[in-house]
Amino acid sequence: NAGVMQNPRHLVRRRGQEARLRCSPMKGHSHVYWYRQLPEEGLKFMVYLQKENIIDESGMPKERFSAEFPKEGPSILRIQQVVRGDSAAYFCASSPVITSGHYGYTFGSGTRLTVV
Amino acid sequence: DAKTTQPPSMDCAEGRAANLPCNHSTISGNEYVYWYRQIHSQGPQYIIHGLKNNETNEMASLIITEDRKSSTLILPHATLRDTAVYYCIASNSGGGADGLTFGKGTHLIIQP
Numbered sequence: 001n002a003g004v005m006q007n008p009r010h011l012v013r014r015r016g017q018e019a020r021l022r023c024s025p026m027k028g029h030s031h032v033y034w035y036r037q038l039p040e041e042g043l044k045f046m047v048y049l050q051k052e053n054i055i056d057e058s059g060m061p062k063e064r065f066s067a068e069f070p071k072e073g074p075s076i077l078r079i080q081q082v083v084r085g086d087s088a089a090y091f092c093a094s095s096p097v098i099t100s101g102h103y104g105y106t107f108g109s110g111t112r113l114t115v116v
Numbered sequence: 117d118a119k120t121t122q123p124p125s126m127d128c129a130e131g132r133a134a135n136l137p138c139n140h141s142t143i144s145g146n147e148y149v150y151w152y153r154q155i156h157s158q159g160p161q162y163i164i165h166g167l168k169n170n171e172t173n174e175m176a177s178l179i180i181t182e183d184r185k186s187s188t189l190i191l192p193h194a195t196l197r198d199t200a201v202y203y204c205i206a207s208n209s210g211g212g213a214d215g216l217t218f219g220k221g222t223h224l225i226i227q228p
Contacts, residue, residue: 045215091159104162
């Protein structure tokens with residue numbers, strides 16, 4: 001049972017380019033969360049998605065960032081016109097369909113984005 | 117999510133029990149206490165969570181005070197691989213309603 005798969009593990013982009021980060025949730029999980037961790041800082045929630053729906057994007061920067069979780073395929077976090085301040089580790093987490101109770105999220109190994 | 121307070125760092129000898137404290141004095145009645153850890157350069161790993169009662173699993177034990185204003189994560193026999201940043205989170209979002217709020221955590225260093 002594969003865990004949460006993120007790719008690429010490392011991504012280097014020049015300023016102004018686009019970055020696409022992919023996340024495949026655990027099998028059977030239909031909820032995806034994206035977090036960002038800036039150097040020497042804690043994780044910050046960005047966005048929560050279910051299949052074909054954005055549920056909560058309160059942590060997403062208003063410009064240049066977008067996320068999707070299509071019916072088929074992985075969730076994509078897209079950053080347009082990257083700047084040096086976007087350099088960070090981006091983590092994806094997934095959880096199963098909510099029925100009742102509470103449980104922990106399963107995180108992927110992250111994508112380290114470096115903007116040069 | 118309620119605010120949590122943790123010591124920035126702790127040391128523990130290998131083989132001993134590591135006791136990590138967390139204060140969450142403003143926790144509300146429907147908020148759970150979650151613990152995650154992050155080993156260097158890896159994604160966070162879920163450890164345990166609880167509401168009122170003490171909890172134990174294969175990784176750790178969670179002791180929550182009766183007034184729920186603080187808790188302690190116990191790693192019974194710490195190994196070098198337990199060196200990590202440990203995050204205590206008070207949240208009602210475990211059902212996936214929204215994201216968790218991670219603070220700065222406690223950097224636990226296991227000494228050989």
